[in-house]
Amino acid sequence: MPELPEMETYRMLLTKLVVGKPITDVRVGRPKSINVLPDRFHGELVGRTIMEIQRRAKYLIFRLDSGSSLLLHLMLGGWMHFGTEADKPDRNTQVEIDFGAGTLYFIGLRLGFLHLLTEPQLSERLGELGPEPLALDFSEATFRERLQSKKGALKPLLTNQQWIAGIGNCYSDEICFEAGLLPTHNSGEIGPDVASALFRSMRTVLQRAIHKGGYMENPLYCGDGLTGGYNDAYLVYDRGGEACYRCGHSIVSDHLSSRKVFYCSNCQR
Missing domain, CATH: 3.20.190.10 (MutM-like, N-terminal)
Structure with missing residues (x-):
């Protein structure tokens, strides 16, 4: 999607x-x-x-x-x-x-x-959508404050459109990898410093993906060289069983809350 x-x-x-x-x-x-x-x-x-x-x-x-x-x-x-x-x-x-x-x-x-x-x-x-993760008025302090009141695994929270809008299966996994956090990590146990790292990782991953044109398989028009440029840039998503680019360990493919989840059990803690 x-x-x-x-x-x-x-x-x-x-x-x-x-x-x-x-x-x-x-x-x-x-x-x-x-x-x-x-x-x-x-x-x-x-x-x-x-x-x-x-x-x-x-x-x-x-x-x-x-x-x-x-x-x-x-x-x-x-x-x-x-x-x-x-x-x-x-x-x-x-x-x-x-x-x-x-x-x-x-x-x-x-x-x-x-x-x-x-x-x-x-x-x-x-009206029920959460804040935009890249909005200028959505600050790191606001993100940390919203995170403090939540419990449960991190991936379902990141994909909850009422909590934060626009993130789905792919980028939630990529964000967790960028932050060095397991997508299964309990959101309620994330301290201020780690929450700040997660916020920065979220923005980094989303901006990188926009710059590369996202992961759509089909170009928008003939000669479109942007759309789908992120297809070859996944670090963990949809790479189950393949070697992690950072450490060489095998990427884990599992299910969490009825969603596929991909992570490196060595790089993510």
Whole structure:
């Protein structure tokens, strides 16, 4: 499932491709992927312009000049392609939005969605999300304070979207490795110094992943050399049984709270 770095990569690239361009046509191949009738969806989008694309947690928000917004969550298996009918992947599309000669194809939205929302609806939908880990106003002191009141294993806490927004299976493991902490470590036993190290590791890993374009397998458009650049940069995630790059010990693959978890039992304590 795409996490904060993947969605931030999409936001940056799509801003250059579609912001300021009028929507010329819309096609809905799967009505369940949207939240209104296809005719209404078409009528409220055609002729409108995307003024800005924002990211909140694992969501993208396409802000329209009408005052409404499109809220996208790709969930498991969802991705996008921008291009033409000639270069689009040979996959079923659930929604297609035309911007003149270029089309934004939404693919794999079986669990994901693209909802048309008013501003109050959008605020309500996103209201329960925790703070953004890379926000300038989310300080190390605030992180330590929020951590003090929590108990239980570290990985489920980092992936709790109400506690902190945007981190999932991949980056929670990478963050724990960067901090030298086991993902099974009890959050309530983390002292101030270790909490500070965890905060810095969280920001380091997420910023590194954004810089490399996240771990998406499919490029956003033909010639896209950024998207998916983190695929070869995993340190522990999805590397069960392989040698740790730091110490050479075998990476452990296990399950924690019904999630896969990867760590180095030698480097992480």
